[in-house]
Amino acid sequence: MREFDREKILRVLEVAAEMEGDPRRPLLEGYVLGIMFLEPSTRTRLSFASAMMRLGGQVLDFGASEQSSFKKGESFADAVRMVAGYCDVIAIRHPWEGAARLAAEISGLPVINGGDGANQHPTQTFLDLYTIKKTHGRIEGLNVGFLGDLRYSRTVHSLAEALSHFGCRQFFISPDLLKAPRHLLDELKDHGVEFEEFGELSDVLPSLDVLYCTRIQEERFADRLEYEQVKSFYRVDRALLERCGVKDSLRIMHPLPRVDELAEDVDDTPYAVYFQQARNGVPVRQALLAMVLGKA
């Protein structure tokens, strides 16, 4: 996301809106997207494939690492060189942080980062921003709360950094063990972002315009009992929303998949936008594919 300033971000969102208005246009006919996803993914991988195909392009899926040449001991660099020979643009997900940048250097092709370790998930950030803009009519000046696992969630880190361009007040609500990392908060401070940290969601929920939920994973806790106690404090359900008196304009987001941190009884409320958020991934990825290939 660091490569994108406010103007570039808004341009991507503008093109995404154009794509959503007319999703099936043969802008990328004759082009091939290579998908190299070396970590499990369903949504992001299929979203990229759908985006490319709806624009008239084709998709080559490198496949899960256990089925690919990695099993034969091929290096990452060699695998990238191989894939680059067959396509015009690459979408990559890899556990190594910085792998997407390395792939771009080696391949000489446009490379879109589909997630690199705990670092970034920029296409998720763009669809998150797009969702906020669509549901609020703007991004500027909103109060945005991040809930749950703020320490390990790359979607939180990416979105928090991106929102620093828009003058949003940011609120980080988590158990102590999963607080937002110091390097993120230092970065926000350097950008003049107003932010606060909370342990209790109910303390801040009434003032939020956006609540971005993340799942708290059991494996982050050494003690299962502690995990069970903690996760209940960070669960969002209809009763909590009614008890806290939230804004009518509150919109609740989640990068999905969810487990039980976001109750199904929230789904039918006007606050829930997480399914729309997931669908927004296609026009956003269409926009990025078209832009990196010089077609938008």
Next chain:
Amino acid sequence: MQVTAIRDGTVIDHIDSEATFKVADILQVQQEQNMVLVGMNLASGGLGKKGIIKIENRKLTPDEVNKIALIAPQATLNIISDFEVVEKTQVELPERIERIVKCFNPRCVTNQHPLMTKFEVVRSSPPALRCLYCERVMSGDEIILK
């Protein structure tokens, strides 16, 4: 002058006294065949106490200068010719550093795959570097010289 003058070579002055021997390590002075003079805890108006290293008949490489800039950002370099200072510069970090620093993030691709490290200097003093691959920012003890 408490430390003997050299005829030709390089003098690194105004080293933070505690960093003197780290600078000496960077320059691998123990393998040097020419005269080397190392002074530590010398009185200095600006630093209070300073270190100084004089190496006869040697010019520093850009990598050596950049490494010194990382651990002794106040240091000055004096090029000596025939006992005269012919050039004097303050060490300065460039905007980008390559090769000489290891990324402190074990999950960074540079620690998993053989490639040259690259960092953006986000702050000169005290130094802070951003890895251009994993984007993590490191400072202080996190900056590990290769």
